[in-house]
Amino acid sequence: MIVTGAGRGLGRAHARAYAAEGARVVVNDLGVGPDGSGASGGPAREVVEEIRAAGGEAVAQGGDVATSEGAASLVQAALETYGRLDTLVNNAGFLRDRMLVNLDEDAWDAVVRVHLKGHFLPLKHAAAHWRAESKAGRVPHACVVNTSSGAGLSGSVGQANYSAAKAGILGLTLVASAELAAYGVRVNAIAPAARTRMTEETFAGTMAAPEDGGFDAMAPENVSPLVVWLGSESSAGVTGRVFEAEAGRITVMEGWRPGPTADKGARWSAAEAGETALKLLSRAEAPQAVYGAR
Incomplete structure (x- = not known):
């Protein structure tokens, strides 16, 4: 299985959790800073060493998931190393925060590229492999877990x-x-x-004293x-769903659904x-507040 952005934070936790359940993990990370600058193979290698020290199997991979070549090499690494690919966890990303009027085009492009394109390309290449397997009569156990955010659900x-x-x-x-x-x-x-x-300032005061x-x-x-379960056979039949996960809470998000409606017929x-x-708005539920709005 593959976890992108697995050198630190959530990706590291996911990779270690999967390995603890016996999964063989491709740990993908470019080792960039929180704003996407720089690069280092160190974080991915450190996670691989942690997994191996605990008795698991893992290999580091440094492909850029926001390029077709990097995404293809990521899938190929799983196939060449372990002979199969069952689960893809898309997690890579970074931040370049600005208020809208101060947000320049480069910061827009960089963040959309790593998050949205960096989900699309690994998914595309993994799906092409699974489609070929299916057409060859080898129906795969194949799962993808994408990483959105409350910011994608409500704005920030x-x-x-x-x-x-x-949101994309x-x-x-x-x-x-x-599809x-x-x-x-x-x-x-x-x-x-x-x-x-990416969130250490937001959650700086929430750590329990050891x-x-x-x-x-x-x-x-x-x-x-939750991520491990979504990638397992135990979650068979669960697809097209979005879950919020925080602390000990799991929420199934219900997304956009038709609310009050009126049809004049003309x-x-x-x-x-x-x-x-x-009139329709007076009957509709109020939207969730945007994070940080006053």
Whole structure:
């Protein structure tokens, strides 16, 4: 199986959790900074060493998942090393936060590239392999877990690029689950909340003191059990779903569904459309607040 962005944070926790259950893991990470700058093979190698020290099997891989070549090499690494690919966990990403009027094109492109394109390309190459397996009569056990965010579900002030990319991942998940079902591939997404390099300031005060023996609510390891289950045969039949995962809480998100509606059976005038829209809004549920909104 493959975990992208597995050198630190959530990806590291997922890779270790899968390995603890006996999975053979391709640990993918470029070793970049929280803003995507720099690169190092160290983080991926360290996670591989941790897994091997605990008796598991893992190999480090440094392909850029936001390039077709890097994504293809990632899938090939799993096939060449372990002879099969069962599960893909898309997790790689970084932040370049700015208020919308200060957000430049480069920061927009970089974040959308790593999150959204970095989900699409590994999914595409893995799906091509699984389709070939299915057509050859070898129906695979094939699972994809994508990583969205509460920012993708509700928006987040100062994170237009990140929120748009994470919302796009939800759309990608729904389409992929429908298109790949014929090949035996299940595709789900999580919207996790945990303390990582990208969120350490947000959750800095939530760590339980070790001497108290308390529950560290924002530890990345709290999210991994759900991710492991979604990649296992125990979750057979579960596809096209989005789960929020935080601390000890799991929530099935229900997404966009039709609310109050009105049908005139003919074209509205602008005044009629406005009057009708206001009536419908008065009957509709209020939207979730955008993170950081006052």
